[in-house]
Amino acid sequence: GIQVEQSPPDLILQEGANSTLRCNFSDSVNNLQWFHQNPWGQLINLFYIPSGTKQNGRLSATTVATERYSLLYISSSQTTDSGVYFCAGRIQGAQKLVFGQGTRLTINP
Amino acid sequence: GAVVSQHPSWVICKSGTSVKIECRSLDFQATTMFWYRQFPKQSLMLMATSNEGSKATYEQGVEKDKFLINHASLTLSTLTVTSAHPEDSSFYICSATGLAGSRMETQYFGPGTRLLVL
Numbered sequence: 001g002i003q004v005e006q007s008p009p010d011l012i013l014q015e016g017a018n019s020t021l022r023c024n025f026s027d028s029v030n031n032l033q034w035f036h037q038n039p040w041g042q043l044i045n046l047f048y049i050p051s052g053t054k055q056n057g058r059l060s061a062t063t064v065a066t067e068r069y070s071l072l073y074i075s076s077s078q079t080t081d082s083g084v085y086f087c088a089g090r091i092q093g094a095q096k097l098v099f100g101q102g103t104r105l106t107i108n109p
Numbered sequence: 110g111a112v113v114s115q116h117p118s119w120v121i122c123k124s125g126t127s128v129k130i131e132c133r134s135l136d137f138q139a140t141t142m143f144w145y146r147q148f149p150k151q152s153l154m155l156m157a158t159s160n161e162g163s164k165a166t167y168e169q170g171v172e173k174d175k176f177l178i179n180h181a182s183l184t185l186s187t188l189t190v191t192s193a194h195p196e197d198s199s200f201y202i203c204s205a206t207g208l209a210g211s212r213m214e215t216q217y218f219g220p221g222t223r224l225l226v227l
Binding site: 031033035040041042043044045048086095096097098099100101102104 | 111141143147151152153155158200202206214215216217218220221
């Protein structure tokens with residue numbers, strides 16, 4: 001079955017809005033991480049968050065490992081926040097990451 | 110810290126030629142490197158995992174004789190697409206993890222290489 005599932009697939013917002021992106025992951029996945037892929041294709045590490053809550057500026061993330069989900073919050077969105085947000089987790093017992101299908105975020109001025 | 114570079118950033122080649130892509134960790138020792146492939150508007154698909162000094166482990170469905178991976182040092186891995194065909198056109202991304210004082214928690218990604226095979 002699907003190991004990492006993200007929602008929504010697409011999100012269009014006006015500058016200044018807040019957003020919440022969700023990632024559900026299966027029992028075989030842990031060590032949840034969030035990445036931002038900018039329009040040029042570069043993946044940027046946002047959070048390594050196997051559990052708990054972390055904040056970095058306007059971004060924060062929460063993972064509830066017992067319920068197998070993680071949330072990424074973006075506050076006061078800027079046009080530079082546009083791109084695709086991926087969550088990924090490690091397969092238990094392996095080094096590799098499995099990625100969700102991503103949420104494509106478009107912030108309009 | 111944790112910077113990964115890729116070269117070239119984009120390449121156009123004729124069908125049948127081979128293309129080599131380099132992935133370097135600039136400020137840490139990459140004990141493990143990963144190669145991904147991404148088609149437009151899709152997620153990253155892992156192609157192979159390589160540990161320094163060992164043969165790469167390929168994912169199911171990835172032809173190891175077509176996508177040659179070499180991880181000869183702790184800072185360099187190469188992916189060679191042999192006898193490239195138009196269906197090999199894609200965005201290839203490497204990532205690395207390893208030691209930067211202590212073991213890294215996550216992978217760090219290169220900027221990617223866009224390959225177009227005519």
